[in-house]
Amino acid sequence: MDDAELTALLAELADRYRVPGAQLVVHRSGRAVRAVVGETAVGSGRRVAPATVFPLSSLTKPFTAALAVTLAVEGDIDLDAPLAEQLPHAPAAPGITPRRLLSHTAGLAANPAEDDPYLDSLERWAARSARRFPLVAEPGSAFSYSNIGYLLTGRLVEQATGMSWAEAMEVMLLRPLGLPTGIGGPPGVLGHVVRRTDGRAVLAEHQPAPPAEAPAGDLALSAEGLAAFAGQFLHDARPGPLDPEAVAAMCRDPLDPDAAGPYGMADGWGLGWARYDGDGPESFGHDGTGDGTSCHLRFDPVGGTVVALTTNADTGQELWGALLAALRARGVKVADHLVTGPAGLGPSAPAPDTCLGRYVNGDLDYTVGRDGGGLWLGVGPHGRYAVECDAGLRFALRPRSGGPFVHRGRFLRAPGGPAADGQIRHLQVSGRVARRHDL
Incomplete structure (x- = not known):
């Protein structure tokens, strides 16, 4: 060449x-x-x-x-x-x-x-x-x-x-x-x-x-x-x-x-x-x-x-x-x-309710909720993304209005080791970890 x-x-x-x-x-x-x-x-x-x-x-x-x-x-x-x-x-x-x-x-x-x-x-x-x-x-x-x-x-x-x-x-x-x-x-x-x-x-x-x-x-x-x-x-x-x-x-x-x-x-x-x-x-x-x-x-x-x-x-x-x-x-x-798309995800599986809540990283503020449209993730005032999750609590995001997957992430019970109570304590998306705010 x-x-x-x-x-x-x-x-x-x-x-x-x-x-x-x-x-x-x-x-x-x-x-x-x-x-x-x-x-x-x-x-x-x-x-x-x-x-x-x-x-x-x-x-x-x-x-x-x-x-x-x-x-x-x-x-x-x-x-x-x-x-x-x-x-x-x-x-x-x-x-x-x-x-x-x-x-x-x-x-x-x-x-x-x-x-x-x-x-x-x-x-x-x-x-x-x-x-x-x-x-x-x-x-x-x-x-x-x-x-x-x-x-x-x-x-x-x-x-x-x-x-x-x-x-x-x-x-x-x-x-x-x-x-x-x-x-x-x-x-x-x-x-x-x-x-x-x-x-x-x-x-x-x-x-x-x-x-x-x-x-x-x-x-x-x-x-x-x-x-x-x-x-x-x-x-x-x-x-x-x-x-x-x-x-x-x-x-x-x-x-x-x-x-x-x-x-x-x-x-x-x-x-x-x-x-x-x-x-x-x-x-x-x-x-x-x-x-x-x-x-x-x-x-x-x-x-x-x-x-x-x-x-x-x-x-x-x-x-x-x-x-x-x-x-x-x-x-x-x-x-x-x-860095985008569903690569590496297993078959789709429902996320447990323990994933729902608010997660914070400095000024970054994430909210995970569920409604008739399924699991969603909100990023501050910038709207909501649909969340497709697998049994390992890894997920891909796509705009709720439709379109391709845009980011990947996962829920973490405890970075560095399992939490004794099994509680979800962190969210990691686009390489950034946010701590559960309501624990």
């Missing part, structure tokens, strides 16, 4: 999913092929170039993890000591450690409060708000995806280096990799939402995140930049800014076998990297979706394959799935994990 064939494939998929612009890099057998198609914004006439940077959103997290693990290798951070012993104003639970922050197993809520007045700086936020939310699960007992954990990591980086998170990112990681500074500021592309009624891509409203949230989602890079970063984690990688010990630590899943893993998001999780087992060799990576953008990265460290995709439409997630299938047909394989 050469650049021309890859460009033709990407152009066909971008047209099918109405993605205005995209970049793709595939590294295999020591050779990279590249494709760039489309515009930075619909009708702008500005072509996407190989160096155009796309907002990475949550794909920023592996970069923040690499900073923290590098500092740990140098002795500036202790990954396994209580966070409260290393960072003033940190949550006091002794089980919260930097390693658990990076692997989303610290039991923290998913997001800071949207109206938090202290999100203008990491230092102010950590001092005033870091202890705001109660734990959603006991540290180490369950995977629960948490932006808050990465804000705390960013503040820990600042304290260890004496630099801002952005300065440390540029000096310690981006510059040594030869990557342009892509932190904050206006994005190189504009995001789009593809309307389901007529298939038109329209500009999405760009809502800049507060400065304190930068470590969880503020980087912007090209697909070339993503592939260069992933190249540090291949077994035949050339020497780079990441110590081999840091590389190994990031690709090691620290979750206890008896704990609740990242169901509905991945097959496992290291420090910053998700682990994927399905449809290919064991691979690692991360996804990032923002205001009308969708970026994806996978790498097989043993086989040396890297696939990096950037898009400026919310349908980039669908394009990604079709792309992986097309690449597999051409012999390029990395593993992935389906």
